Amino acid sequence: MSAGDAAIQSVMALIEARYGLNPRLQHDRLSAFFADRSALQRQNLADHLHTAPETDSVWQALIEAMLVHETFFFRHNDQLAVVARDILPVLRQRALGKPLQLWCAGCSTGEEAYTLAFLLRDTGCTGKILASDLSPESVAEAVAGLYRRKPGLNSFRALPEAAWRYFEAVAGDGWRVMPEVRAMVSFQVHNLMRTLQPPLAADLISCRNTMIYFSDDSRRHVEASLVAAAKPGTVLLLGPAERLRYTDVFVPMTDAHPQILHWPLPGGA
C-alpha cells in the first residue's frame, strides 16, 4: 500500500467515525476525490482533515463529494399509500387536533420531505415537517424547492399526475413547490450520528434509504438518534432493504409491511 492509499484509508476511517458512512461505499468517491493528487498531497490532505473542524471548507467539499443524493417524489409509493390510508388518519385522531410533527431524516434535496407534505395535505392533516440532511448544498436546494424535468432519472419520475397541482412552473422547464407547501417544511443540516437539537418528539419519522449508507457500527448511533426523536406511538418508515439492528423499541405494525414500524403504545393500542 502506498502512502497515498494509506491516506485514503485513514480518511475513510475518519469519515466513518464522524459521519458513519460505510467505508465499503466510500471508496470510489473518495478515490475520485483524491484522484488528481500526488501521494504527498494526499498525505497532506489527510493530515489536514484529521485536524480540521467539520466547518472547514475541505471537509465541506469532501462531504458534498461523498453523499449520494438519490431521491425523487413519491418514492416507494406503495408504502406511502399505506401511510396515507391507514396511518395518518390514526395519528390525526390521536393528536386530538394538534398539528402532527413529522421528521424526514436524510432528506437529501427535499423531494421526500415535500412528498410527506403532499400526503398531509391529501389526507387533510395539519402538520409540520422537519427535514434534515448532512449536506448543506442539498439542504439549500431543498429549501429552494425548485426541480427540473431533466431527462433520465429526474425527481418527477414517479410523480402521480394529480400531484402536479402542488407545483408551479418557472422558466426553463423548472417546477417549484407551491409556497404554501414549502411553508410546511423546515430544513436543517444535521448529522444523524448525533441526536437532533432542539429535541423532537415526532409522530412519524421517515428515514428511508439513508441507513444503507452507514456502517454497521455507526447505525447504533443513528438508531439512537431515531429513538431519541420518538415517543410511544411514533411511526417509523424504513427503506426496503433496511432494518433496525440495535433497538427493539420499534416493531413492525403489520406483517404485510415490515418496513412500517411503530413504538407500541402502552396497552397495545
Add this chain to the structure above:
Amino acid sequence: MFRSLKIREKLLFPIGLLIAVLIGSTYMLVTELSRTTKTFESLIQTELRARFISKDLSAILSDSGRLANLMLLQREAADFTATADRLRSYLALIQPRRDELGRLAPHKATALEKVTLALVSMEKSLQPTLDLKLARDFEGAAAYWAANGRSALLPALNAMNEAADQLQAAAAKAVVDQVDEVNELVLDLVIGLSAVIFVIAALALLIVLRGVVAPIKRLTAKITQLSGGDGNFELPEAERGDELGAMGRALLVFRENAEKIKVAMTAEAVTIEIGEVIAQAARNDLTVRVNLDNKTGFLRNIGAQINQLVEGSNNTLRDIGLKTRQVAVAVAEASAAVGQVSGGARVQNNAVGQVTQSLTESAKAIRMVSTSANVANEKGVLAANLVERGRGSAEDLSRIVEKVAQNSRKISQITQVIAGIANRTHILSLNAAIEAARAGEHGKGFVVVAQEVGKLAESAAQNAQQITDIVEQATADAAAGHTASMLVKQTMESIAGEVSETSQMIRSIAVAMEEQQAIVSQIEGNVTELRGIASGNAVAAEEITATMIQLSQLADDQRKQVDQFKTQ
C-alpha cells in the same frame, strides 16, 4: 338367575329380610308396650287414684279431728268460731272425695260407709258443740264432741288407711304382673329375633361367601396373576351379570391394556430412542432418523412419521439453505455487479463528460476550420487572379524567349562567321610562321607576330566557339525556356482550373462546416442531456449498490440462521 343378581341385591335380600323381621318384632314390642302403658294408665286412674283419695280422706279426717280438738281447747269465742269455720270447710272437702272413691273403688263400700258416718256425725255434732262452747260450757262441749262427733272418726280413719294400703297392694301387684308379662314377651321376641337374625346372617354369609367372596378370590388370583404379567387365564366371570361380571370384563380390558402396556414397556427403549431423535431434531440437527428396523406396530408408525417430519424439515431447510446460499451468492454477485455498474456509470459519466469536452473542442475546431475555409476561399480567389496573371506573364515570357532564341540564332550565324574568320586567320598565321621561318633571322620577329596572330585567331576561334556554345546553350535554354514557359502557361491554366475547383470545394467545405457546427452543437446539447442521465444513473446505481449491500447482509443473516440447522 342368582349369578346375574348384583352383589347389592344379593346382600339386600337378607338385609331386607332382617329389616322386615326387625320391623315386625318392633311392632309387636311397641303394641305390647302400648298395651302396658294403657294398663298403667288405667292403674293410675283407678287403683292409684283411689289409693291417693283414700290417703287424702284419711288426712282430711285426721286434720278434722285435730281442728276439732283445737276448737275444744280454745276459749275465746272468736278463736273457736274461726276454727269451727275452718273445720266446716274441711268437712266440705270430704263429700266429693268420698263420692269419687265410691266410683273408683265400689268394692270399698264398707270403708266408705264408715267415712260417711264419721262425716255425718261430725257435721251433726259441730253446731251443738259450738253452741255449748258459746255458752261457755267447755266441759260439756268437749264431752258432747267426744260422744257424738269424734266417735265415728277413728273407725273411718282406720278404714281409709286400710283401704289405701289395700289399694296400694293391688296396684303394685297389677304393675308387677304387667311387667312380668312384658318381660316374657320381650324375652320371647329376643330369642325369636336372634334365631331369625342368625338364620338370615347365615344366609347372607352363604350368599357372600358363595356369590361374592369366592368369585372375588378367583378374580383376585387372576388379577394378581395379571399384575405379575401373566394374562393367560380363562375368565368365565366376565359372563356374569353382576358386579363381578363387570369386574371380570374390566379385567379383560385390563388384560388387553396389560398386553398394550407390555408392548409399551418393551417399547420404552424405542420411545426413548425416538425421543432422542426428536430432541436432537429440536436442537436443529435434522440429520438424525429413527431406525425402523427393530420396531413394529404404532411405534414403527410414529417413527416413520417422525422420520417423514424430520426428512421433510430437512429437505425444506436444506432447500431453503441452498436457496438462501444461492440468494446470498446471487445478491453478492448482483451487489458486485451493481458496484461495477455503479463504477461503470461513474466512468461513463466521466467519459460522457470528456465527450462533451471533446465535442466543445471539436465544435471550436470546426468553427476554426470553417473560418479557415472562408479564408482559404478568399485566398483561392486571390490565387486564381494571380494564376491568371501568371499565365499572362508566362505567355509574355514565352514570347521573349522566342525572341531570345531568334537573336541567338542570329548571333550563332555571326559567330560562325567570326569562327571562319578566326580559322582562316589561324591558317594565315601558320603560313606566316612558315614563311617567317624561311626568312630566317629576319623573319624571327614575324614569327612572333605570326604566333601572336595565331594565338589571337585561336582565342578568337575559342571565343567564337564559346559564344557559339553559349548561344547554343542560350538557344537550347530559350527553347527550354519556351517549353518551360509553355509548361508554365499550361500549368497556370490547369492551376487556374484547380484553384477555381479548390475555391468551390472550400466554399462547399465552409457550408458543410457550418452544417457540421450546427450538428455538433446539437450533439453537444444531447451529450449534456446524456451526461445528466448518466449522472442520474450513476447516483441511482450507487444507491442500488448500497441497497444491495444491505440485501446481501440480510441474505447472509438468513443464511446463518438456516445454517444453524444441520441438514444432510
